[in-house]
Amino acid sequence: MAQINDTNRRFILASGSPRRLELMSNLGFEPEVRVSSIPEQRQPEESPTDYTRRLALAKAEDVRDSLEDEDALPDWILAADTIVIFDGEVLEKPADADDAFQMLRNMSGRDHVVETSFCWLQRSTGRSSVCTVQADVEFRELTDEMIHRYLDSGEPFDKAGSYGIQLLGSAFVRSVDGSYFAVVGLPVCEVVEELQKLGGLEGFPFRT
Numbered sequence: 001m002a003q004i005n006d007t008n009r010r011f012i013l014a015s016g017s018p019r020r021l022e023l024m025s026n027l028g029f030e031p032e033v034r035v036s037s038i039p040e041q042r043q044p045e046e047s048p049t050d051y052t053r054r055l056a057l058a059k060a061e062d063v064r065d066s067l068e069d070e071d072a073l074p075d076w077i078l079a080a081d082t083i084v085i086f087d088g089e090v091l092e093k094p095a096d097a098d099d100a101f102q103m104l105r106n107m108s109g110r111d112h113v114v115e116t117s118f119c120w121l122q123r124s125t126g127r128s129s130v131c132t133v134q135a136d137v138e139f140r141e142l143t144d145e146m147i148h149r150y151l152d153s154g155e156p157f158d159k160a161g162s163y164g165i166q167l168l169g170s171a172f173v174r175s176v177d178g179s180y181f182a183v184v185g186l187p188v189c190e191v192v193e194e195l196q197k198l199g200g201l202e203g204f205p206f207r208t
């Protein structure tokens, strides 16, 4: 049987997203949070998937580079990036309330894709692996009044596509085809699976 070793629970989470921290903590991991500061700017001609994959790797590398000699920190770094793809356009976090209103009004009664790319990066070897997971999401029709009330809740402003499927935004979602957790910001099944493939995780699921 694999050794249960507490060091397996520890990794560096290169993300300021409270959702990502909660999802990994729910599994018994003990993430050390370090937030990256790279600009999120899509290049002309860059496909949405190339964009999320580039950002996931760049966030992990940025945090790795900021650590320097902190040897006591865990070896593995996890970073991720989530976008909404609607009508061929990439929707990220809204700039302001008008931007959020427009996104939600456009998505009303229609389908969109949510895509999350994540990156595992090993500090000691420099090895990295990037994976992409998607889901198709269908919204019910939203009235302008519903959207205004939703904006008043404050929920949309730190979320790609201006909604949170895990909170009040759940009332807008008629169906999800694909990974629910990719929509929330981290496809935990694939994240754990990939770390196991990389040989960076023994003794999982953890005993409490």
Ligand SMILES: Cc1cn([C@H]2C[C@H](O)[C@@H](COP(=O)(O)OP(=O)(O)OP(=O)(O)O)O2)c(=O)[nH]c1=O
Binding pocket: 014, 015, 016, 017, 018, 019, 020, 035, 036, 040, 059, 080, 081, 082, 083, 084, 093, 114, 158, 159, 160, 161, 163, 164, 165, 166, 169, 183, 184, 185
């Ligand atoms: C669509 C959707 C997105 N989101 C969130 C997940 C991400 O936190 C956020 C997308 O922005 P990201 O740029 O992927 O992440 P972030 O800025 O929150 O954190 P960091 O870059 O430091 O890792 O939107 C939800 O919480 N619920 C949802 O339903």
